[in-house]
Amino acid sequence: MHKYDYIIIGAGLSGLTLxxxxADYLLDNNKTLLIIDPDFTHFTNRTWSFWTQDPAPYADISLQTWDHIRIAHGRQELWKPIAPFTYVSIDGSSFRRQKLEELAKNPQISYQQDTIVNRMQQQDKLVSLKGEQHTYIAxxxxxxSFDIQQLKDYEGVQLYQQFVxxxxxxxxGLGNQKMVDMMDFRTEQKEAIAxxxxxxxxxxxxxxxxxxTDTIRERRLFEEKLEAYLANKFDPGAYTIVDQEEGIIPMSSYRFRSKHSHIIPIGTAGGCSKASSGYTFTFAQRQAKRIVRSLQAKKSLKGKVFSGSGRFDFYDRTILRIFYKHPERSAAILTQLFALNPTEQVLKFLNNETSIWEEIKLFSSLPIPLFSKYALLELLKPGRK
Ligand SMILES: Cc1cc2nc3c(=O)[nH]c(=O)nc-3n(C[C@H](O)[C@H](O)[C@H](O)COP(=O)(O)OP(=O)(O)OC[C@H]3O[C@@H](n4cnc5c(N)ncnc54)[C@H](O)[C@@H]3O)c2cc1C
Structure with missing residues (x-):
């Protein structure tokens, strides 16, 4: 049996970020960390994008950065500069390679290729993990580790952000190189926001x-929509598909928490996927910083999640209710949010960075009766349908 101060299950975005x-805390306090993942060499294709005001984060591995976004709905096309933000895309595999190389220099950190199949909290507050290969204690x-199936029996308000x-x-090319098409809603919006x-x-x-969407759909549907979209833009044979990615991100009012006080869920499993947008990258960075700050301040981590964002969680769950109940109206609402407000304010809001006064201004540009109704419902029946 191998014993460590800390174990991270999963060498993905949140595991390696944490x-x-x-790293420095481990060196300064002579603590040991083990990172466990079934596979350290391959990582499923993922492009992570986010917007930030920080000077070029991950500049060395960023695929590209942009300073404009476009939102399109019906006849409305909004081309928006996003300064002081920059929209950044990085490749998941490069991120992973870079982090693993960096962490390999730290003598307090070790790695184990294994799949954890059981987690048990022991009497003396240690956690015992059973892997396919070994047993570990920390x-x-x-x-x-997270499987979308974990949410299939959740009865509260929930959607899946599913994409191919x-x-x-x-x-x-397919358009303006300098601009990200953040949401082009010019497609059917009947049963799901698309x-x-x-x-x-x-x-x-x-x-x-x-x-x-409230139910997970067949991949074929996505392929048909993509093929129709591309057929509309290109002559037959004028493009080649060189790679693909797909995913399902939870957009859920479920309160992610651990069943064991010494097992802290992180990343998507720890509530970092924003319920109203599915964006996760920025929130996983913040969660990691909060955990380390707590350790440095010698605060107990017991039973904590480190992803709660106070009033923003309430806004997210209210917006999610609207998306859930009125998919047919949501594209227009989102477009209106961008049309009637400075883009900087909207992006700040979506990153949980606005002040209450800025939020009041943003909300006043939206259908107030609809928002009031679902905010009240959320207050009375948090998370429940
Ligand atoms: C295709 C795709 C694109 C995305 N794009 C964006 C984006 O642009 N912007 C954004 O903000 N978010 C995006 N997301 C959402 C989110 O950022 C990613 O899903 C991100 O990878 C989540 O980080 P994580 O650490 O929670 O999980 P992961 O990065 O998936 O890491 C989990 C790790 O745990 C390991 N693991 C799982 N089970 C076990 C086990 N039993 N034992 C040991 N190890 C285990 C896995 O091998 C994996 O390495 C995207 C998601 C997908 C799927």
Whole structure:
């Protein structure tokens, strides 16, 4: 049996972000960390995008940055500069490679290829993990393993952000290189919120069809929508699909928490996927910083989640209710939010960075009766349908 101070389950976004944040703390306090993942060499294709005001974070591994976004709905096309923000895309595999190389230099950190199949809290407050290969013991475990099926029996308000993306190469690009098509709602919006998301990279373009849907759909549907979209833009044979990615991100009012006080869920499993947008990257960075600050301040981590964002959680759950109940109206509401407010304010709000006064201004530009109704429902029946 191997014993560590800390174990991180999962060498993905949140696991490696937390390990990197912990690195100095481990050295300064002579603490040991083990990172466990079934596979350290391959990582499923993922492009992580986010907007930030920080000077070029991950500049060395960013695929590209943009300073404009477009929102399109019906006849409305909004081209918006996003300064002081920059929209950044990084490749998940490069992020992972970089972090693993960086962490390999730290003598307090070790790695184990294994799949955890059981987690048990022991009497003496240690956690015991059973893997397919070995058993491990730690004081605290940070667990990023997550399976969307875990939410299938949840009865509260919930949608899935489901998407399929094609990376295409073509002689002629798909539009303006300087601009991200953040939400192109010019597609059917009947039973689910639906949009195309386009990232024009220098040598290829990522086109995604995304649904905010209450049931997980067949992949074929996404392929048909993407093929129709591309057929509309290109002559037959004028583009090649060079790669693909797909995903399902929870947009849920479920309160992610651990069943064991010494196992702290992190990343998507720890509530970092924003319920109203599915964006996770920024929130996983913040969660890691909060955990390390608590350790440095010698605060107990017992039973904590580190992803709560106070009033923003309430806003997210209210907005999620509207998306859930009125998918047919939601595209217009989101477009209106961008049309009637400075983009900087909207992006700040979506990053949980606005002040209450800024939020009041944003809300006043939206259908007030609808928002009041669902805010009240959320107050009376938190999370419940
Ligand atoms: C295709 C795709 C694109 C996305 N794009 C964006 C984006 O643009 N912007 C954004 O903000 N968010 C995006 N997301 C959402 C989110 O950022 C990612 O899902 C992110 O990877 C979540 O980080 P995580 O650490 O929670 O999980 P992961 O990065 O998936 O890491 C979990 C790790 O745990 C390991 N693991 C699982 N089970 C076990 C087990 N039993 N034992 C040991 N290890 C285990 C896995 O192998 C994996 O390495 C995207 C998601 C997907 C799927």
């Amino acid at each position: 390990a990197a944040e912990l 004081e605290y475990v940070f667990d990023s 993306g094609y990376f295409i190469r073509s002689k002629r 949009f195309f998301y386009v990232l024009p990279f220098k040598d290829q373009t990522l086109v995604e069809y995304t649904l905010f």
